[in-house]
Amino acid sequence: MGNTMTFVATGDSFITRRLPNASSESFRSLSNLIGQAEFRFTNLEVTTHRQEGFPFAFSGGTWAMAQPEVLLDLQAYGFNIMAWANNHTMDYAYGGLTATKKYLEQYGIAHAGVGANLAEASQPVYLDCPSGRVALIAATSTFHESWIAGEQRPDMPGRPGVNPLRYETTYILPQEEFAHLERISRSIPINAAFNLDVKEGFAVAGDGTSIRFGGNRFAVGAEPACETVPALADKKRILKSISEARRQADYVVVSIHSHEMEGENKASPAAFFEQMARACIDGGADAVLGHGPHILRGIEIYRNRPIFYSLGNFIFQNETVSRLPADFYEKYNLGHESTVADAFDTRTHHNQKGLGVNPYVWESVVPYWRMEEGELTDLLLYPIELGFGTPRYRRGWPVLSKRQKILEHLQTLSEPYGTIIELDGHVGRVRI
Known part of the structure; x- marks a missing residue:
């Protein structure tokens, strides 16, 4: 076990525009924060390619495609490892999946949760840091059933797809x-x-x-x-991956993308997610990173290990994709003469409904935590804002925030788990 390891994690990076200014104070302050940690994680929630794939008949909501160079912008923030098992992985079918994997590897980004078959999609991915080795295992509970990676057989190849957590x-x-x-x-x-x-x-x-x-x-x-309840086969497979990683790395982190909720309360995770997150910790994981609903959920400290039930958004630019398939336009009774702007105006009733008018979508936190000899010693929470109230072509970039209400909201969400978040100026500190 390494003596000390530091971690930073964020929620969804739904990035569809290039970073406009890497010298701005807002960018530098965030990248400096992220750069303080050795393990620096984000969830990549777009496919990155130049139309190497065709639109799948089902999407995660908005067919998510961005030019591959956005990966360079995520690296500029400091991220060195990513999950990409989520409800957008197959928006552009197998061509989009294969191309995204190609560009992730071309830019040297460690990535987990998707593969050419089930074994590859579920395997741990390792990040060698100066202070030790960290393993990442990624899965998603939100997906179309045809997106599940298929298992290999001696007489039959597997199928590309995501590492599923069914329930x-x-x-x-x-x-x-x-x-x-x-x-x-x-x-x-x-x-x-x-x-x-x-x-x-x-x-x-x-x-x-x-x-x-x-x-x-x-x-x-x-x-x-x-x-x-988690599906037994998927639970066993993920726990087996954790067991493998536990013997091959100093620390093990599990990423789970999950939109599912308790009743109609989007801020409350479904029971199967809570059960699975705790089972991951029991099985040897050192942290569970949840994301998916595009808003914050509570934090639980379970067996002195952090479970983030949702880290919300880090970058959220779902309404500035450059192209959409015919399926999207047909859903809103729009024809071939309509444009992307027409499509989003129609979906949101000219920004009168949808994610754009929910203020909780446009605020989150960036957690920074430290583990020594395998034990959690510090967990700090840095609030961020993403431009609520600005036009859709501007909002979506994160900036560090001084709004204590973000932390106070997270305090309320975390209370049911017995987690106490103390305010230290503009930073939250979890009582360990």
Whole structure:
């Protein structure tokens, strides 16, 4: 175990424009902060290529493509390792995935979570630092089912894709309501296709503890509820990667991209994510980095290891992509004469709704933490702002902020986990 290791992590870098000024005070102050750590992480949430891929039929929301040189701008901030398993990895199909991987490697960026097959997508990636070696394992729970990397066989190649963290959802109903739902399922053919697939061997029947209603599973309980648990196969695979990394590196970090939430509260992670994050720490990880919902979520210190349930955005430029496929325009009843600007004006009702008008999307923190002999000793939180209220072609670049309300909001989000964040001027300090 190395004596001391320092870490910086950020949430999503949805970068679609080139850095305008690397000599500005706002840029230098942030890059100096990031550069103080040895392990410097961001989540790359765009594909980087020159249209080497075609638009996939499904996207993560906005088909995310940027010129490969944006990777140089992320390196200019100081980042030296990235995850890119998320809901935009396959926006431009396999061509976009392969090209993004090519440019990441061309610029010498360590990256995790995506690969030519499941083994490659789930393997640890190592970063050799002056004070020791750090492993990164990355996965995503938010993806189209066809994006999952396929496993190799002796007689069949695998499939490129993301390292998945699937989850199982069960809706709980009291006995009377459950019985009523069961009667409905027998009176209408809502399960007909699935039942036939079971009879013909194309699907597997349930274990008898629940019923299927359309695409959802229901079971009996005392109170109505929604329960989510990590899929066992994915949990075992990720924990196996952690075990491998634990024996090959001084520190192990796990990145999980997850949009899923508890009920309709976007700031509250789904139960399966909390369960999986703690299981990762139990399995030997030293930190879990969550991102995905584009807003902050709480911080938990579990077994003296940090779990960031969402680090929000670091760079967010989702409305300045240069091109969009026909699918996007058709969704909003726009024709071939329409432009990207028309598409975003329509989607946001001229900036009257959507992520652009949610102030929490445009603020976050950059955590800096130190571990000595494997134990967390310091965790500092530096608030940032991304230009809320400015035009979409300007907002999205981070600057260090002096707004204590950002830290106070994070205090509230972290209270349910028993985490105490003390304010030290314009910086938050987690009580260890």
